[in-house]
Amino acid sequence: MTERELPLWEVFIRSRTGLNHRHVGSLHAADAAMAMQNARDLYCRRQEGVSIWVVESGLIHASDPSDKESLFDPAEDKIYRHPTFYDVPDGVENI
């Protein structure tokens, strides 16, 4: 028998209506239909979700860890990008 691994897929689950899909893990499957079935069996056994996305891992373009400094460090000294410079009027609970 030939031993060949099936392609890898990334699984995203939306746990409740209104929330975002979140990455929960990966699995092996031959195609999208099988990935969907496997995602249901592996990641939705305990009522975790109301919606599933599956994406072939190869289709995801990830940032290079060696680019970490150039990508993320420049934001370090730009604290004015955080919305912390506003006075919240009295009586406003949520903004």
Added chain:
Amino acid sequence: MAVCDQQDLFTYLLRLGDSGLVLGQRLSEWVGKAPMLEEEMALANMALDLVGQSRMLLSYAALVEGKGRTEDQLAMHRDVHEFTNPLLVEQPNGDFAHSMARQYFYASFAERLFDKLQHSADTQLAGIAAKAVKEFRYHARHAGLWMVRLGDGTEESRDRMIRAIQELWPYTGELFETDELDRRMLEAGIGVDLHVLRKSWREDLDRVLGEAGLPLPADDAWMHSGGRAGRHSEHLGHLLATMQFLPRAYPDAGW
């Protein structure tokens, strides 16, 4: 609506419960041996669905019988000739193609059966059916996808699937057998007309086999029979020996 005999209802529930129990036990034999982790989980999930349905059916059967027996006594303290499942579900797992063909044949049938049973005059049975039909719909889709994948896969996978269908096909006729009990249950508004199910079962099978590029089995093939009357293949005894060993050796065991 005719009044239904309690003994009839008991036997009817037993048939449904036994089928799920035996098939669930068979599927659980794959645990630890599945071709890949993902499929291992799928097989175990399906086994758990079946055993769960069977628990509900057998505990209701025990209640209807009214002799103080429990679901466990029905499952673990009956011998081969007292089991009423169709022969299909006790057939050995064979290779993966065999297990998937068997699962598709039964789940596609059970999906249609429980879909109708949701409207049974017996409200408890209707409630169990409403839960079971969703599970069987998933089982049939899962196994059906594998039939297409294997049938339309490599030369070896195709040969194995063809062999699996050839060997299991003679066990499919029994699923649709209608005896006196079925007729009485149908008259009482509790049971289902199995002849009606057969047509759509066959149509779905032809769709799957067509997609898979597999030859269609003949409708007039010779069929095995006898499981519902307690005449089983040699395989069921071995299955029960494994399943029943613990509660028989240690009757007081609990967890």
